[in-house]
Amino acid sequence: MTRVRRPLRALFLGAPGAGKGTQVSRLLRDFKGIPAISSGDLLRDNIQKGTKVGKEAATIIKDGGLVPDSTMVSLIGTELQNRGWLNSESSWLLDGFPRTVSQAPALDSILNKSGAALNLVVELKVPEEVILDRIENRWVHAKSGRIYNLTFNPPKVPGKDDITGEPLTKRPDDNPEVFKQRLDKYREMTLPLLDYYGEKGLLHSFQGETSDIIYPQIKKFVGTNFAE
Numbered sequence: 001m002t003r004v005r006r007p008l009r010a011l012f013l014g015a016p017g018a019g020k021g022t023q024v025s026r027l028l029r030d031f032k033g034i035p036a037i038s039s040g041d042l043l044r045d046n047i048q049k050g051t052k053v054g055k056e057a058a059t060i061i062k063d064g065g066l067v068p069d070s071t072m073v074s075l076i077g078t079e080l081q082n083r084g085w086l087n088s089e090s091s092w093l094l095d096g097f098p099r100t101v102s103q104a105p106a107l108d109s110i111l112n113k114s115g116a117a118l119n120l121v122v123e124l125k126v127p128e129e130v131i132l133d134r135i136e137n138r139w140v141h142a143k144s145g146r147i148y149n150l151t152f153n154p155p156k157v158p159g160k161d162d163i164t165g166e167p168l169t170k171r172p173d174d175n176p177e178v179f180k181q182r183l184d185k186y187r188e189m190t191l192p193l194l195d196y197y198g199e200k201g202l203l204h205s206f207q208g209e210t211s212d213i214i215y216p217q218i219k220k221f222v223g224t225n226f227a228e
């Protein structure tokens with residue numbers, strides 16, 4: 001377990017199924033004191049609790065669309081505030097937000113006001129055929145957001161979460177039709193963010209066919225640039 005020497009405030013970009021959640025959870029395992037928010041997990045949590053945001057998001061997510069920017073900005077903004085992350089000392093990771101060219105400047109304005117500017121944007125580059133295959137094999141522990149892959153990262157006991165032993169489920173939007181829609185949305189709405197962060201000098205891309213190939217590169221990068 002390594003501690004960070006300077007605050008790490010990073011976000012993760014990559015196609016659906018590129019492994020953002022997996023990379024984030026490995027960083028949480030290896031680096032001390034870095035919490036994370038996954039916008040998808042947060043939305044699923046809201047759906048499960050039946051909140052106003054959850055009701056709005058449910059059908060959109062089921063169809064592979066994007067939740068409106070205004071809803072997302074206020075949801076994440078509130079979460080950052082409530083968790084006490086809006087200061088220059090905090091380290092944290094964001095998975096799945098921002099995802100459109102209008103969410104990005106909205107996040108910047110929230111962060112810059114509090115001196116908590118981003119200092120890293122990680123892009124995960126994974127070939128599309130690999131991603132498609134992965135989605136079909138993906139199972140999740142809904143409550144914790146832990147992700148399993150029947151081929152690469154199977155649970156110790158089939159169908160059960162490693163930590164709690166509770167049953168694993170399939171995400172309703174992890175089917176080929178909805179997935180295609182999510183991939184199209186990614187290309188159209190999220191890819192332009194690469195230029196946005198590239199111009200700010202924050203973008204670092206990591207490439208590979210599996211999370212096991214990509215993770216050591218990210219770990220090394222974070223270790224070299226942020227850890228003690």
Ligand code: ATP
Pocket residue numbers: 015016017018019020021039040041043060061064065066067068072095096097098099100103173182
């Ligand atoms: P993966 O988890 O496989 O990387 P993903 O990035 O498509 O795939 P999530 O991040 O879990 O999946 O998001 C699930 C759904 O929640 C999205 O398809 C979208 O409908 C909605 N969503 C999540 N984050 C945002 C966001 N920042 N803006 C708009 N909609 C969002």
Ligand code: MG
Pocket residue numbers: 020021038040095096
């Ligand atoms: Mg995810």
